[in-house]
Amino acid sequence: xxxxxxxxxxxxxxxxxxxxxxxxxxxxxxxxxxxxxxxxxxxxxxxxxxxxxxxxxxxxxxxxxxxxxxxxxxxxxxxxxxxxxxxxxxxxxxxxxxxxxxxxxxxxxxxxxxxxxxxxxxxxxxxxxxxxxxxxxxxxxxxxxxxxxxxxxxxxxxxxxxxxxxxxxxxxxxxxxxxxxxxxxxxxxxxxxxxxxxxxxxxxxxxxxxxxxxxxxxxxxxxxxxxxxxxxxxxxxxxxxxxxxxxxxxxxxxxxxxxxxxxxxxxxxxxxxxxxxxxxxxxxxxxxxxxxxxxxxxxxxxxxxxxxxxxxxxxxxxx
Amino acid sequence: xxxxxxxxxxxxxxxxxxxxxxxxxxxxxxxxxxxxxxxxxxxxxxxxxxxxxxxxxxxxxxxxxxxxxxxxxxxxxxxxxxxxxxxxxxxxxxxxxxxxxxxxxxxxxxxxxxxxxxxxxxxxxxxxxxxxxxxxxxxxxxxxxxxxxxxxxxxxxxxxxxxxxxxxxxxxxxxxxxxxxxxxxxxxxxxxxxxxxxxxxxxxxxxxxxxxxxxxxxxxxxxxxxxxxxxxxxxxxxxxxxxxxxxxxxxxxxxxxxxxxxxxxxxxxxxxxxxxxxxxxxxxxxxxxxxxxxxxxxxxxxxxxxxxxxxxxxxxxxxxxxxxxxxxxxxxxxxxxxxxxxxxxxxxxxxxxxxxxxxxxxxxxxxxxxxxxxxxxxxxxxxxxxxxxxxxx
Numbered sequence: 001x002x003x004x005x006x007x008x009x010x011x012x013x014x015x016x017x018x019x020x021x022x023x024x025x026x027x028x029x030x031x032x033x034x035x036x037x038x039x040x041x042x043x044x045x046x047x048x049x050x051x052x053x054x055x056x057x058x059x060x061x062x063x064x065x066x067x068x069x070x071x072x073x074x075x076x077x078x079x080x081x082x083x084x085x086x087x088x089x090x091x092x093x094x095x096x097x098x099x100x101x102x103x104x105x106x107x108x109x110x111x112x113x114x115x116x117x118x119x120x121x122x123x124x125x126x127x128x129x130x131x132x133x134x135x136x137x138x139x140x141x142x143x144x145x146x147x148x149x150x151x152x153x154x155x156x157x158x159x160x161x162x163x164x165x166x167x168x169x170x171x172x173x174x175x176x177x178x179x180x181x182x183x184x185x186x187x188x189x190x191x192x193x194x195x196x197x198x199x200x201x202x203x204x205x206x207x208x209x210x211x212x213x214x215x216x217x218x219x220x221x222x223x224x225x226x227x228x229x230x231x232x233x234x235x236x237x238x239x240x241x242x243x244x245x246x247x248x249x250x251x252x253x254x255x256x257x258x259x260x261x262x263x264x265x266x267x268x269x270x271x272x273x274x275x276x277x278x279x280x281x282x283x284x285x286x287x288x289x290x291x292x293x294x295x296x297x298x299x300x301x302x303x304x305x306x307x308x309x310x311x312x313x314x315x316x317x318x319x
Numbered sequence: 320x321x322x323x324x325x326x327x328x329x330x331x332x333x334x335x336x337x338x339x340x341x342x343x344x345x346x347x348x349x350x351x352x353x354x355x356x357x358x359x360x361x362x363x364x365x366x367x368x369x370x371x372x373x374x375x376x377x378x379x380x381x382x383x384x385x386x387x388x389x390x391x392x393x394x395x396x397x398x399x400x401x402x403x404x405x406x407x408x409x410x411x412x413x414x415x416x417x418x419x420x421x422x423x424x425x426x427x428x429x430x431x432x433x434x435x436x437x438x439x440x441x442x443x444x445x446x447x448x449x450x451x452x453x454x455x456x457x458x459x460x461x462x463x464x465x466x467x468x469x470x471x472x473x474x475x476x477x478x479x480x481x482x483x484x485x486x487x488x489x490x491x492x493x494x495x496x497x498x499x500x501x502x503x504x505x506x507x508x509x510x511x512x513x514x515x516x517x518x519x520x521x522x523x524x525x526x527x528x529x530x531x532x533x534x535x536x537x538x539x540x541x542x543x544x545x546x547x548x549x550x551x552x553x554x555x556x557x558x559x560x561x562x563x564x565x566x567x568x569x570x571x572x573x574x575x576x577x578x579x580x581x582x583x584x585x586x587x588x589x590x591x592x593x594x595x596x597x598x599x600x601x602x603x604x605x606x607x608x609x610x611x612x613x614x615x616x617x618x619x620x621x622x623x624x625x626x627x628x629x630x631x632x633x634x635x636x637x638x639x640x641x642x643x644x645x646x647x648x649x650x651x652x653x654x655x656x657x658x659x660x661x662x663x664x665x666x667x668x669x670x671x672x673x674x675x676x677x678x679x680x681x682x683x684x685x686x687x688x689x690x691x692x693x694x695x696x697x698x699x700x701x702x703x704x705x706x707x708x709x710x711x712x
Contacts, residue, residue, distance in 0.1 A: 008583035011534060011614035015582075018612030038470075040610070041585045042695035044478045064470060065478050065696055107444045133478050134694055142585050 012145060015040060019152045020159075026050075029160055030062040033128065033153050038064045041145055043130035045110075047071050047103055050118075050126040050157075058084070058127050071103050077124050085124035088147055089115035092137045103129045112137045116150040120158045128153070206235040215247040215315040216240065216278075219308075221254030229265040236269055240276045247315040248273050251308050253284030263292050270302045279303065279318060283311035321712050322409040322518045324647030325349050326680035328393040330401040334365040337402040338373025345406035346377055348680060354378060354406035356414045356512060358453065358649070359385030359499060360684045363489040364400045367497050367504050374404060375502065381406075382414045384512040385499045386455045386487035389654030392668055392683025397657075399490065405647060405682035407709070411448060413515040415440040418500035420508045422457055426464030429509055430471035437513040438475055450480040451520045451707075453512040453649075458486025458606075458687025459496050460507040462595075463543050465699040466608040468509055469690055473697045480513070482697045483522050483707040485651035485686030496687075518646065519710040521639030524693040526591050526703040527628025530581055530616030532560055537613050545594075545603045548615075552601030557594070560617050571597040576655040579702050581618040582610055586695050591618060593655060593701040606688055607699045622663045625656055625704075629667045632706045633674035643710035648675040650683030651705040657685070667704070675708055 019032050030048055037046040045065035049058035058075040060068055077084045082100055091099045092112045099113045110131045118126035128150055132138065138146075205228060209217040218236050240248060250270065252258075258266075270280040282304045285293070305311045327344015331337040338359075346354060357378050361370050367387060374383065391398040407414075419433035442448040454472065456465055465486060473482060487496040498510040514520075535556055539547035548556035558566050566574055572595055581589035596604040629652075637645070650671060657664040672681060689700040691707075 007534070008587075011583045012585055014536070015610055015613040021612055035610075038696040039584070039590070039698060044692075044696050064474055067474060067477070070477075105444075109444075132695075134692075139585075145585060 009141065009145075012040060013148060016145065016149050016152055019149075020156045022156065024160070026157070026160060026164065029153065029157055033149070034062055034064040036149055037128065037130050037146070041130070041142055041149065042132070044133050045104070045129075045131040047129040048126060049075055049129070051077075051124060058124075066104065070105060075101060075103075075127065077127070084115065084127050085117045085119050085122075088117065088143070089113075090138070090143060091115075101129070104131065109133060111135060114138060114143060114146055116146050118150045118154045118157065120154050125154050125157050125161075202231060206232050208235060208239040210243065210245075211249070211312065211315065214245055215249065216243065216245045217249045217251060219251040219254065224255060224258060224262050224266075226261055226265065229262045229269075233265060233269040233272070237272055237276065240273050240278050245278050247279045247281060247318050249308070249311045249315055250280055250282045251284050251311065252282060252286070252289060253308060255289060256286060258289045258292050260292055260296060263289070264296055264298065267293070267296070267298055267302070281305060281311045281314055283308050322407065322412060322516065322646040322709055323349050323352055324405060324407050324680040324709070326394055326403070326405045326647070326682050328391060328395050328398060328401055328403040330398055334367075334369035334402075335373035335376075337365060338370035339376055341402040341404040342374040342377035342406070345404040345680075349406055349408055352408045354381045354408045355412050356407045356514065357381050357383045358405040358407070358512075358682055359383055360388045360391050360403045360682060361385070362391065362398070362400045363387055363492070363494070363496070365402065367499065370402050371499060371502060371504065374402070378406070380501070382416050382512070383499060383501050384416055384453060384455065384510055386510065386684070387489060387496045388684035389488040389490055389687065390657075390685035392650045392652060392681065392685070394681055397665055397668060403682050405649070405680060407514075407647060409516055409518065411517050413440065415513045416500050416511065418498060418503055418505060418508055418510045420505050422461035422468060422509050423464050423507050426461065426467040427471050430468035431475065433509050433511050434472045434475035437511055440513050440515065441476060441480055442515045444479060448515050448517045449520075450476070450513055450515045452476055452480055452482045452484075453514065454482050454484035454690050455498055455510045456484070456486050456688075456690070457496055457498060457507045457509075458488045459493060461509070462486065462606045462688065463608065465688055465690075469697055469699050472511070478696075481520065481522055481692055482690055483649065483651065483705060484690045485684055485705070486688035486690070488654055488685075488687035491654060516709075518712055519640050519643050521636035521708045521710075522691050523632035523635030523637075523639075523706045524689070524691045524700065524703060525628035525632040525635070526588075526620075526700065527624040527626075528579060528581060528589065528591050528618035528620045528702060529624065530589060531619040532617055534614045534616050537609065537611065537615055540609050540611050543605045543608055545605065545609060546601070553603045554597045554601040557603060557617075568597050568599065576658050577620075579618045580605070580615045582613050582615055584695070586693060588693055589616070589618065590698065591701045591703060606701050620659060622660050625660055626663065626667055626670055629704045629706075630670045630674060632704050633671045636706045636708045637674060640708060640710045643712065645676050645679045646709045646711040648672075648679050648681045649707040650681065651686050651689045651691070651707075652683060653689060653700075653702045653704065654685040654687060655702055656704065671704075671706055675706065679708075
């Protein structure tokens with residue numbers, strides 16, 4: 001270091017300051033920190049500790065000149081006797097006590113070591129340990145350069161961490177959006193499937209079956225409400241309009257009960273079919289349904305027969 | 320215990336004969352002792368498999384490590400063509416070897432793998448013995464990957480196992496090169512020999528280049544390519560620093576041998592990088608990784624500064640032995656230093672030998688990059704001389 005002149009010192013400072021240009025990712029900052037600490041500033045061993053987001057401990061994350069598995073993996077930054085964030089530790093083998101932080105195995109004959117806090121304001125982001133074995137001590141000017149390095153690393157690290165955090169949030173947001181889109185897509189697919197199913201059910205609930213080319217059979221089964229009665233009307237009249245049958249058999253064998261409104265609608269449907277030129281034959285009317293229809297006091301001008309067989313026979317006769 | 324060493328070389332045109340003669344010369348100094356390691360350097364003129372057969376005809380299955388080089392440094396002088404060998408033995412000397420391919424495509428994994436194969440052989444810190452690793456890499460395909468590989472090996476071996484070695488090459492034809500471990504011969508690979516002994520080992524590293532002129536800032540670069548200096552195309556700026564020279568894309572490589580670039584380091588030494596190639600887009604390709612957004616200088620050297628550096632490297636290595644006599648010396652010298660040294664090329668080796676001992680068995684290579692630690696961590700160097708000495712006891 002005795003040969004290091006002011007111009008070279010400034011050049012080294014420039015190179016150290018350039019770390020702030022490397023806002024890529026945490027790994028790059030770690031590599032650069034250790035590269036500058038060793039190749040540029042001459043440490044034979046360098047270990048970088050960083051705080052994790054989950055706790056306040058310092059975790060060894062990268063090392064040069066020694067395997068990471070050989071150094072203390074975790075350091076507690078504040079102990080009753082030492083606060084690693086408070087000051088730069090300068091130590092040489094001349095001290096009567098060992099380096100206050102047990103980073104390396106005790107048998108390592110370190111000649112001099114530095115412990116440099118990497119902090120922004122009062123928050124400790126990390127801690128850099130550097131050691132030499134071939135020389136007796138770090139030159140005081142180099143100690144200052146390490147301090148500048150730590151300062152540059154801290155500002156770069158802070159920005160990089162914030163950037164990584166923002167990127168992480170963006171990723172999470174993008175993932176949430178994707179999940180939402182997938183959920184919406186699934187809902188839409190379910191809706192489409194349900195619509196198709198409903199359509200199928202509706203189609204099945206009002207089957208209109210051609211009997212030969214002159215008659216249609218509309219078998220009604222189950223409970224009929226106003227909505228279904230409307231559908232029966234629409235479907236049946238559409239079929240009559242398209243196929244022009246002479247006769248439509250409305251088979252009510254499967255209808256156990258009918259409310260007056262619905263009965264009225266069905267009678268209206270039958271009359272409408274007549275207007276379209278088709279005779280309506282109602283069959284299979286149960287006594288209870290017959291009571292409802294009679295109670296309507298409506299003009300019952302439709303043909304009724306007892307069962308489907310009779311209705312078929314009648315329909316064939318009218319061909 | 321005493322470490323014994325012997326070196327030999329041959330310029331025989333027949334590869335087998337050259338290998339056999341070099342090995343015989345190395346073994347002769349060991350008398351009846353069995354070698355425990357043979358270090359072999361060759362030049363591109365030989366069929367390496369045949370040369371190794373010749374060597375192993377003499378040494379048998381003794382562990383062997385080495386590579387093809389840009390030239391040989393031997394007790395017989397500098398050889399542009401030949402085979403050189405250094406044999407080592409010692410009661411407490413232990414040797415383990417490993418070779419791993421794919422240096423250029425997966426440098427971190429290749430380096431980790433090759434080092435982990437030897438990790439269990441490292442001397443424990445509590446032991447009076449210590450380990451040193453010889454490291455050789457492909458300097459033609461792996462120049463970009465070298466820094467990555469070296470730092471991974473150094474991290475696994477730790478600071479108590481110094482690395483010394485270099486990048487294999489050819490006679491500046493930049494075609495292909497080979498690494499040897501025992502009978503295996505591979506290109507694009509990394510080879511390690513772990514030596515463990517109680518004998519001290521000293522290493523010295525110097526280049527002798529000094530900065531000239533005003534500094535420039537690398538404002539745009541990637542890996543080993545400089546795109547912009549001071550915000551302008553790199554080649555344009557480099558050219559402007561030599562207004563009286565006719566610097567073209569064609570003569571760029573030859574010109575930059577005399578004018579590498581350097582980066583100030585806190586240890587006081589400059590990290591030197593050799594610009595190898597200029598591209599039509601104005602970019603400059605260097606040997607080895609470049610620090611981004613760093614201040615660089617054009618470096619200048621002359622025969623005197625390079626010779627002084629070689630002496631300093633040898634002295635540094637010898638100082639580390641603390642008075643222990645030298646058993647053997649290994650020299651890793653950049654292949655682009657002789658063009659500047661010119662007629663004084665041989666002086667560089669003579670100066671080194673004068674310090675490590677002219678009778679000391681010696682082997683050396685002209686390399687495409689040098690690997691060693693100065694006072695700081697191990698680095699990949701350019702245009703540098705590395706001297707390693709092994710103590711006798």
